[in-house]
Amino acid sequence: MSDQDLIIRDLHVAPAAKPDHEILKGIDLAVGRGEVHAIMGPNGSGKTTLAYALMGHPAYVIKSGKVLWKGHDLLKLSADKRARLGMFLAFQYPMAIPGLSVASFLRSAINARRSGLNPDPAVDPTDAFKGGIPMGEFRKLVREKMTLLKMDESIASRYVNEGFSGGEKKRLEMLQMAVLEPEMAILDETDSGLDIDALRIVAEGVNAMLNPNMGVLVITHYQRLLNYITPDTVHVLAAGRIVASGGKDLALRLEDEGYAPILAEAGLEGEVGDEAPDGATPNEAAAPAMEAAH
């Protein structure tokens, strides 16, 4: 283990609205650079909570535990600092930002990522005229990554995720990942809402991004995505704990048998699903008011 690995120790997490109701009840996990780990688990097992907690979502509180990465106590950093350090979360439900073009958004995110934890005061990530990545280099980079993901360039002038189809949203998440070149990428149900062709394109895109400098945590319900992105390790998350870990065969076994036998081995029958109903994330409840506002 090196301090470059993402190390999660006995992580306990609860929703901020219900701080006594722990969803994650002691997660231990280590993801090294260049490794791909898959987290599988039934609805309500805490997969999205883990993703949000690692990225620093304000709707969750850390009850106890530690997350170490690149020599930092990650849980002490705000979400933007985690991103500047090289962490990336591909959202299961990406948010629409009316009035903000994809191009400005990408440019600002690249500027923030490149400035790292100690931003240059001469660069204003929200202002295209105050330093940052030169426009020519930016256009070239975005065009190249759009080609990789077979995306239409016209998306650059649209507002972020506004009026996007499910597939377009997921591809835009992958485009962000491609241009930001994270060192730790968490893909939260990136396969959901994608048809078979889109799934293949997205998975090929992810495979093309894999490199020895980046750790990946793939969160998924189904084994399907893992046909394309081969994990080094598969973990089964149930009732807030990792109940089994193994190689790719573990995912295949789940596909054949379902979760029941593994949960039974862990002594967890009938204990899953005590998260919010249907695994609903807090942003789903809050989103419609603003999305309607245009």
Added chain:
Amino acid sequence: MTAAAAPKPAVARQAPSDLTLTFADGPTVRAVAAAAADPEWLLADRLAALAGFEALPIETNPLYTSYVDLRNARLSAVRPLPPSARQAAAGKAPLPEGAAAYAEMTENRVTALVLSPEARDAGVILETLASLQARDPELMRRLLEGGCALPEHDKLAQMTRALWSDGLLLSVPDGVRLEQPIVLRWAQGAPNSALISRTIISVGSDAEVAVVEEQVASAAVAGEAQSFFAGTTEVQLGAGSTLSFAGLQDFSANQVAFQHRSAVLAQGATVRWALAQLGCRVIRSRIDNTLDGNGSSVEQAEIVFGSADQLFDLTSYTRHVGRDTTGNLLSKGALSDRSRAYMKGLATIDLSAHGTDSYLGEFAMLLSKQARSVAIPSLEIDQPDCRRVAHASSVGPIDESLLFYLESRGLDPDEARKFIVLGYLEPVVARVPLAAAQDRLRDLLEAKWAASATSLPAAVA
């Protein structure tokens, strides 16, 4: 209280509905009419309006009576400016880049009045109402008598009709489609002065024109004394015509302004309002759209960006009369500090208005714990055979999950808030039909953001 406490200066207690103007009376109306050498019908028109003003309450709609607050409009020392003096150089003022015509009023002086040769050759007229009266008194009477499309039951509209001393006419002949917009600019702010004006826009059949109206603080703004502006935009749209109107209000923080905008649409006509409200201590605005003609439509987008203790009091009335008319109205406010916005809207579907499509949305984003907003969209439907009649509203803080999404891409919370707020207001900016005015509005919004963000406690929003 201790004996040492200095006695507070006596400030007259002002009720929310008190209008403290002291010059809205018969003698002033007669003086204004005399100074402008009004014809008799016009004096009679003014006096009829004054009678309406005196008889009407400040708010006639019972839904809205509790949302009137003029307490920060301290107008007792305000006096009307004498009628405009046209500056000799007005006709030689430079035309803004990309504009077809330009009129500028600075306090009560006409400081620019120019048309491009193309606009002039096409028969477009842009002139003061004083010169219209001299040129074509009959047309003047047809356009103004009876208050035209100004709302009869609105106290402040009738006040403007009684006391206006300056005005503009923009007339676009039938079939003329101007590619370049016309720019109208009002600069005012001399302490204790009042500028009361009417702007008449007549768009001929199948004509098309875009107007950018800027209302800004003049160089005369000084001290704490307030200045007062009341102005109209009275639009008549001929069959098949289109008007795109962008209004940018950025008066000083010592300004009180009452705006009245009205549009009457003939068959197949379209009006697009894109309005930005940034300035003023107190602004009360009212828009009346009358969709008379079959197939006529209004698209209205209004934004507010409030700070300090600004009050934005915005009302719109849309009346569907013809068949298959369309109304798409959207108001959005972003409010920081102790600013407030009242957003009131009523869409009325007359019995004759088969096939109406009407949408009314009012939304506000509160950027501080002291900011307040009220959204009251309502519908009155006499004809059930409609394509759609809907309203929506919401008032709340910035959505935390939007912030998190941007922060997860490395933007710090301030940058993320800026993107969300300016993006929220962008739809109106994008509809301003002149690049320079669009850039100016973006710059103003950015500047206002920068100024309000510094006063925002970190824990809020």
